[in-house]
Amino acid sequence: MAADRPDLQTLVENPRESLEVEIKDWIDLKDNVVRAKIARHIAALANHGGGHLIFGFKDQTLEPNPNGPSSLDSFSRDEVSSIVKRYLVPTFQCEVHHIESTTTKIVHPVIWVPSHDAIPICTKADGPADQNGKHQGIRTATYYTRASGPASVPIPSPEAWRTLIHRCVVHERATLLKELGSLLRAPAEPNPTEVLKDWHARADARFLELAKSHKLSQDVLKNRVDLSYAIQTSDGDRLQPGKMTEILRLINQELNNFVQGPGPFYVYPNEPARLVQDIHDADPRGEFLESAIWEDMPYMFTRTEFWRMSSDGKATYIRPFWEDSASNPNLAGGWFSPSFLVRALAELTRHAYLLAQKFPSVHTVEFRCEWKGLHGREIWDPGLRGAFYYPGQVAHSDQAITVAQCSPAELISAWPQIVSQLGASVRRLFNPNADFSPEWVAQQNLNV
Secondary structure (H helix, E strand, O other), X not given: OOOOOHHHHHHHHOOOOEOOEEEEOOOXXXXXXXXXXXXXXXXXXXXXXXXXXXXXXXXXXXXXXXXXOOOOOOOOHHHHHHHHHHXXXXXXXXXXXXXXXXXXXXXXXXXXXXXXXXXXXXXXXXXXXXXXXXXXXXXXXXXXXXXXXXXXXXXXXXXXXXXHXXXXXXXXXXXXHHHHHHHHOOOOOOOHHHHHHHHHHHHHHHHHHHHOOOOOOHHHHHOEEEEEEEEEEOOOOOOOHHHHHHHHHHHHHHHOOOOOOOOOOOOEOOEOOEEEEOOOOOOXXXXXXXXXXXXXXXXXXXXXXXXXXXXXXXXXXXXXXXXXXXXXXXXXXXXXXXXXXXXXXXXXXXXXXXXXXXXXXXXXXXXXXXXXXXXXXXXXXXXOOEEEEEEEEEOOOOEEEEEEEEOOOHHHHOHHHXXXXXXXXXXXXXXXXXXXXHHHHHHOOOOO
C-alpha cells in the first residue's frame, strides 16, 4: 500500500466533489468502457490544472462503499499509465495512492492528476462503440475540461479556452526563458551546483563558529546532518526580505499537515530569525534569514539546530542526528535509522516544494545533503511498524554527500524517487545490498 499522505487523507475522510476532485464508486479498471471514461476525467482534470480521482464512495450520497473489490491491484500506476497512453496525448504520469480511512478502515484508491504542461491534453482515440455504433466514454480529437456539476466535458466556451491557453503560455514562457538564459548567460557565471556547494559549506562553517560560544558536547559538533537546497528561477526572482519570516511561518503551518512537531526551518516565536547581509554576495539584495537554537538555552527545547535561508531560495538546515537524542545501550557505537533518513529527506523535499511555490518562474530545485559522524554506527530502526535491529550492518565511512536535481512538480509526483536518490548511497554504507528503492521509500508509513 502506498505511503499515506495527510492531504489525501483529508479528501478520503471528508469526500467533496469539486472541479478539482472527481469521486467515483468502485469500478472495474479492466472494463474498456470504464477505462475510456476514466481517461476523459484524467484529461479534464489535467486541462483544468490538475486534481484527484477518488474511488470507493457511493455516487449519490458520497458515503463510503464497503463492498469493494477483494484486491486493489488493478488500481496501480501502471494500469493508469496504460489508460493515458491508450487515449491521451501528450502522455504524462499520474500517481496512485491507496489511502485507508481512519473511521471506516476502507482503503480508497486516489489518482493524482498533474496539470498539463505547455501543450493541453487532447484525446487520440474513441471509446468502445455500443451496439448502435456510438462511442462510449471519450471521443477522439477532443479537449476536455472540468465544468460545474462537476463534470468532465469538452471545452465549452472561449472563456474556458482563455484560462487553459494562459496556463500553457506560462509553462512555455518558463521553458523558453530557461533555454534563452542558458544561451545568453555569461561564461563566467558560477555553475548552480557550485553555488549551492559554496552556500552549503559556508552555512556549516557558520554553525561551527556560533557553536563555540555554547556548552555543547563534542559529539554534537562531530555528528551532524547538513541538508541544503537551492531553487533555480528563470528570472532571478527574490523574495522580499521583510516578508521572508511570514512566508516561512506559512510554510511551517502547511508543513505541519505532513509532520508532527517543528519541521526544518521552523521559526520559533521566542527566538526569532535574524536578517543578515550576505557579504559573499555581490548583489546588495543578497540577504538571508538565520536562526540558531542551542540545547543549553534554558527556555528552549533540549535540541540544537541551525538554519539559514536566502532571499533567492538557497537554504541549509543543520542538526545533530535524531538518533543521538535517544540512546540505545545495545549499540554503544551509536545507531542509524533508515526510517529517520526517509523522514528527514521527505521533510526537506516537501519544504523545498512549498518554498518554490512562492517564486513565479522556478525551473529546477537542487539538493545537497551531508552526513558527518557515520563511522561505527549500526542499523537499528524504531520505525512505525516496529523496531528492527540489523546486527552487523555498521558504517565504515564517516561522511556521505549526496546531490539531486528535479523540477518542482517532481517534488510532489516523484518524491520517493528523489528521496531514494538522496538517501540510497547513505543506507548502503551500512549494507551494499540494502533496499532503499523508491518503492521501499513509498512503503514507509510516514506522514509525507
